[in-house]
């Protein structure tokens with residue numbers, strides 16, 4: 001083994017190449033052979049290298065840089081690998097900003113590479129010069145401007161290390177044009193240490209024991225699982241932990257699919273439009289165990305009335321999250337992949353039958369008041385709930401569901417069934433409309449053998465609808481379901497409930513989406529009758545290739561339950 | 576929670592762009608920076624930001640974790656006023672003729688333990704180091720005579736207790 005390494009080292013010969021070529025070689029060294037992007041003046045040398053390496057390297061040109069970055073996000077979320085996106089300077093770079101903010105707040109590992117004007121032009125308001133470093137600073141984990149070709153290997157190695165280690169995030173590397181043209185002696189060494197950066201804090205065994213003690217003595221313990229479990233690839237350890245302790249387990253929107261929907265201990269989603277039982281029980285449990293989640297305000301509602309009766313145990317990799325919003329009685333820092341198995345060792349095997357049954361009883365109430373009318377509606381128009389149920393019926397819960405932002409998103413989170421991890425891809429922290437279509441592209445590219453269904457509102461669809469062009473050009477088998485209620489539904493719901501039905505700028509006059517799909521040569525269908533729903537969903541899923549299905553939804557339907565802004569989670573409304 | 580002056584000491588790598596990143600952490604939370612000083616430290620290639628801000632203890636605790644989250648921040652500390660020894664320095668530029676025409680000015684200089692650092696035909700410059708309040712007092716005394724220019728530095732401070740940055744860096748290297 002050692003000998004081999006010595007041999008390998010000897011073989012690493014320095015070669016003199018251009019900065020642009022170095023960029024591509026760095027990517028290949030990091031195992032990246034596919035990126036999303038959009039060309040332009042300041043990044044052309046790198047594109048020229050892509051061209052020369054067409055056989056070993058794929059560049060997917062989207063129709064807008066926002067599409068490129070959401071696609072990279074979708075791929076990263078579906079696969080767990082770093083997504084890479086590339087754009088030119090100025091407008092190319094600024095078009096990435098929404099995606100950067102989105103990925104950063106949802107802890108998605110991304111490396112963004114932007115071209116920049118030549119170093120001698122920096123600060124002169126040159127053509128297509130924007131200070132993307134300053135613009136992106138508050139929304140990146142790290143960023144850096146390369147002005148000298150020699151810096152490229154080391155900086156890109158650092159970029160990948162930072163993006164994926166610890167709590168993942170976004171790194172932006174801005175490369176001036178001269179640095180792309182200039183020559184360097186290329187040698188690539190992966191980065192695995194930065195002295196000022198501690199990606200994984202060392203766990204403290206005494207905290208784990210303290211947590212175990214609390215859990216062992218708890219009468220009504222309750223777990224909230226966040227995306228941290230998925231990011232840590234600790235789903236199996238998580239399952240072992242809950243199965244041993246028998247604790248009712250809920251998920252945040254981003255935690256969904258980390259535990260299969262039908263698991264006997266899964267009691268659903270917490271938060272503003274989460275399930276009734278977990279929201280109610282948050283304010284009844286005696287020990288609240290938060291694992292890889294960050295107590296977002298959409299999860300907690302009114303913080304001063306949130307779980308005040310409970311002892312809080314918080315497991316997270318990010319020290320800044322412990323006691324940020326909800327004070328932790330026991331904060332267990334560290335990689336969940338390490339801390340969870342240890343915790344499992346220290347906890348006693350238990351069942352919480354009566355306590356768990358209380359969740360099931362509340363679910364029955366929710367079913368009666370809310371879910372039943374979604375699944376077998378009394379209304380004439382189709383509902384979002386039954387649309388999702390039709391999708392479940394034929395995907396059997398094996399598909400990746402990529403949802404956009406709005407009512408349909410909450411319906412997707414609430415009604416979609418998940419059997420496999422990394423199957424719920426949605427813009428959680430930022431709530432970016434327009435996310436789903438390009439993210440679904442990325443998910444499909446990353447996981448070609450999985451069914452990918454994008455569930456989108458008629459509003460959000462039109463924010464990145466141009467990406468139909470990408471699907472068309474690259475023949476991507478993405479299934480697109482638009483739940484068309486002719487409204488910006490979620491905003492309309494708030495107007496109905498809190499603004500006396502003053503529907504300011506939420507009614508949509510939509511184009512003929514069928515014609516648009518046809519223009520891109522994408523198979524399509526539109527359904528508005530209940531009796532046609534199942535078969536049209538089946539036809540979509542049976543179709544080999546991309547498919548656009550428009551489902552006409554009852555116009556003024558609402559998502560319930562709901563925790564109104566400022567209310568406590570236990571004041572969740574069923575109607 | 577009650578707000579008070581905190582001295583935030585941030586040890587960082589000596590890298591370009593870090594000032595923006597650090598000030599962003601303050602800006603994002605709407606904390607005003609009362610004073611800012613950046614300098615080299617006793618450790619090679621390690622810089623120190625000394626920032627004074629008016630926040631609550633709870634905010635200070637969280638601010639530190641957010642600062643330490645920045646990749647190139649090595650370590651950050653917060654201290655209350657009585658936990659640090661601090662100084663600021665200031666310069667006053669005043670017309671030279673006043674030194675001879677207004678006798679009182681000489682007394683003011685003497686009693687404030689400030690010193691004249693330069694003098695020429697047109698103006699002379701006084702340097703005064705000390706705590707905020709002492710500088711303010713001198714300013715108030717000189718103001719009636721006319722100050723041509725006044726400038727005050729950001730705070731520099733050392734903590735009374737140890738900031739274990741050297742030890743920390745050693746442990747990281749090993």
Ligand SMILES: Cc1ncc(C[n+]2csc(CCOP(=O)(O)OP(=O)(O)O)c2C)c(N)n1
Nearest residue numbers: 406407408431433457458459460488489490
């Ligand atoms: C880029 C962006 N702009 C505005 C919003 C505010 N917003 C949240 S949901 C929503 C309505 C979404 O409407 P639609 O896509 O039709 O989905 P529906 O709610 O009807 O399911 C809006 C405007 C947002 N989340 N993102």
